[in-house]
Amino acid sequence: MGHRKRIALSIVAACVLASCGQEQAAQQGTSSATKASAPAPSSLRLYVFDCGTMQTDLSRFRLEASEVATNVLATPCFMVAHPRGTLMWDVGAVPDQDWMPTGSPVAHHLTLPDQSTRDLMLNKPLLSQLAEAGYRPEDINYLALSHYHWDHVANANAFASATWLVRANEREAMFAEKLPGTVTPKMYSALKNSRTTIVNEDEHDVFGDGTVVLMNAPGHTPGHQTLYLKLAQTGDVMLSGDLYHFTEARALKRVPTFDYDQTQTPASREKAEAFLATSGAKLWIQHDSALIASLKKAPEYYE
Numbered sequence: 001m002g003h004r005k006r007i008a009l010s011i012v013a014a015c016v017l018a019s020c021g022q023e024q025a026a027q028q029g030t031s032s033a034t035k036a037s038a039p040a041p042s043s044l045r046l047y048v049f050d051c052g053t054m055q056t057d058l059s060r061f062r063l064e065a066s067e068v069a070t071n072v073l074a075t076p077c078f079m080v081a082h083p084r085g086t087l088m089w090d091v092g093a094v095p096d097q098d099w100m101p102t103g104s105p106v107a108h109h110l111t112l113p114d115q116s117t118r119d120l121m122l123n124k125p126l127l128s129q130l131a132e133a134g135y136r137p138e139d140i141n142y143l144a145l146s147h148y149h150w151d152h153v154a155n156a157n158a159f160a161s162a163t164w165l166v167r168a169n170e171r172e173a174m175f176a177e178k179l180p181g182t183v184t185p186k187m188y189s190a191l192k193n194s195r196t197t198i199v200n201e202d203e204h205d206v207f208g209d210g211t212v213v214l215m216n217a218p219g220h221t222p223g224h225q226t227l228y229l230k231l232a233q234t235g236d237v238m239l240s241g242d243l244y245h246f247t248e249a250r251a252l253k254r255v256p257t258f259d260y261d262q263t264q265t266p267a268s269r270e271k272a273e274a275f276l277a278t279s280g281a282k283l284w285i286q287h288d289s290a291l292i293a294s295l296k297k298a299p300e301y302y303e
Ligand SMILES: [Zn+2]
Pocket: 149, 151, 152, 242, 287
């Protein structure tokens, strides 16, 4: 399918979902009239942003303290810059406007809608890291979330001008009258009127050249997905979403107690492991705090 045709289809999908007319025209006008701050790179880049860490209760993951190195999970954000456009992938646990950076790590205590609480450590707001890399939120062409949980969607409203790539069952759950588990709808409410592409295929090739692919991996949530990247120098990488939270869970095969479908998760993991074995891609477990700490952060990038 040609590039132009794909764009046309995206717009049609958006019109089915959102109130289309003037709002969309206004968005398109804005995006074509405003120049991107950073020039498009000549090859694929992956930016990793420090969006903090959080303490977690291991029993929610059916794990014992003796089985894992730490109960601290990273909550990173990512941006892909492709010659044909940009994609944000997961946008943090705490909205930038909900905390004040100090130059030192900031302890942040939050209460979720179900009244459970979490303790996080935050270093830098997402949008200031994005700016350091040369991008404004309006420069982002696509937004994809691995899934709708609160620790992945915090700054979603900042990217409402991007085209949202989402699976139908995930979007439906996010705006349902009865919300699924621990979600924070006000953090992504603006996406309801975003230009939206409903992703139906198991594998969705974002830029049409096979280097940036959303891969269906349901179970943790109904439309949970991972992101496969073909980086010229780094090699192939799969960003895990929450397919796993701990590297140890990969061998132990423990499924979190709060997964939406307890049987889908093992099936999605098996499929992903088979893909990793044949492609040779590295799996980057996004919540793995040791891994994320070891990665270079924006404005540096992987290519
Ligand atoms: Zn998570």
